[in-house]
Structures are given as structure tokens and as C-alpha cells.
Amino acid sequence: MKALSIRQPIAYLAGCLLGDAWLATGTRRAPSGYLCLRVADQDFADAFAAAITAGFSVPAKVNVDERGFYLVRKSNGGRRFDVLRGFEPLTNDARAAWLRGFFDSEGNVVCAPKPAAGPRSWDRRVSMFSTNQDTLWRARRALSALNIEAKGPVEWKGGAGRYGSKQVFAVVLISSWENYVRFGDAVGSSIGRKAAALATLPGTYQDDLKACAREAQQKGVQVRLARKAAGGRY
Numbered sequence: 001m002k003a004l005s006i007r008q009p010i011a012y013l014a015g016c017l018l019g020d021a022w023l024a025t026g027t028r029r030a031p032s033g034y035l036c037l038r039v040a041d042q043d044f045a046d047a048f049a050a051a052i053t054a055g056f057s058v059p060a061k062v063n064v065d066e067r068g069f070y071l072v073r074k075s076n077g078g079r080r081f082d083v084l085r086g087f088e089p090l091t092n093d094a095r096a097a098w099l100r101g102f103f104d105s106e107g108n109v110v111c112a113p114k115p116a117a118g119p120r121s122w123d124r125r126v127s128m129f130s131t132n133q134d135t136l137w138r139a140r141r142a143l144s145a146l147n148i149e150a151k152g153p154v155e156w157k158g159g160a161g162r163y164g165s166k167q168v169f170a171v172v173l174i175s176s177w178e179n180y181v182r183f184g185d186a187v188g189s190s191i192g193r194k195a196a197a198l199a200t201l202p203g204t205y206q207d208d209l210k211a212c213a214r215e216a217q218q219k220g221v222q223v224r225l226a227r228k229a230a231g232g233r234y
Contacts, residue, residue, distance in 0.1 A: 008097035009055030014087035015098040018135050019105020032076040038069045045070035047190035095142040099187045109197035122204045126173040131166040140171050146186045149174040177205045
């Protein structure tokens, strides 16, 4: 899984803004508001803070809030972050970074054996969710430009969850070895647990499950070593 170019931090942040990140309204102390992210994964918060620093040449740090979540909050001084609103990636590198930000925020990987269905059966799924179908159509077009096949938006029946009572929609990757490899190589994830699951998916198409497990373990180690070498950045 390749690391994102440091030239694409703005695209990454714009993708995050369609999910877990938000631009807060202004206050007396900060009339222009704040760019914020509050998440359970420290590596996601680290990547978000690093993207702010790389994209806007301002320091950003990760704090822990009163509930134990990782919080990044940076003043929108001079309205520098307004460029993230409605950002449209125009190159494949920018599309990959934008998709990673959106996937880090609103993506899910399922990779689990189904022994009841047979020794070679797996539940495999890579999805992105939103209550806004236009956002998902944008994601699907970006995936298509990267030669990654997906279906949707489709209504998601798995429950609204943190979306409350709103109808949730999903874009779901077509399940195939080639598709999962392309997504892992081009987009990937800054979140270790998601990156490890993406690395495992292609190996589940092997006939030898023991070999599959060994390969998945090796890929997981490679992902962790690559993240460590990159300082945990996106």
C-alpha cells in the first residue's frame, strides 16, 4: 500500500470534512471558527493534524478530550480552511487522497471467514457511507477514475447508528481480488486497523487458508512497519 504524497494534504482534509471532521462556527475568541476532528483512533487524528501542518504550514496538535477521544482543533484564521468546502479533486493523486480522507471518516472493511458456509468462504466488503447521496456519487466517480469498480449509492439496511434517524446510503466496492488490490494500493487508509484489514482481503482468495493467514500476517507487519517509518503520518 503506497503512502499518500505529501502534496495532497488539502485533498485528504477535504475528504475528512465529508465525514468526521467539521468547520465550527465562529466565536468571540475565534471569529472565523475552527477546523475540528474528534475520533477514537489516534492514528487518524495524527494523520489529520499532519495534513493541516503540511497543507497550510501551521502547527496542529492532537489532544485528548474529557471523554477520551482524540481531538484536533485549529483556528480557521484568515478563513484559510474555507478552501476545503466543496473541494473537487482534479487529478488521480488528489482523488486518491480525497477518497482516503472520506474512507478514514466514513469507510468500513469487513474481512471475516464464514466456516458455516464452507472452508473457503469469506465475508468480504469495503464500503463508504453517507446520508448525502451526492457525496457518494462523487466518491463513486473518483473510484471509477482510479479504475476501481463500485456499486451504489444504495440504501443501507444495517441501521442508522450514529446518523440518527436519517436514511444511510452506501457505495460498496465490487468484490474481487483485483478491485481490493487496486483500492489498497491507490487509496488505503491512515487508520492501522483498516489498513491491516485492507491488506488481508486479497489473500483470502487463496486456496490454501494457512498460506492466506501467513500472507495476511506478513502484510499486516509490513503495514505497521511502513506506518512507523513514516512517523504515523497519513
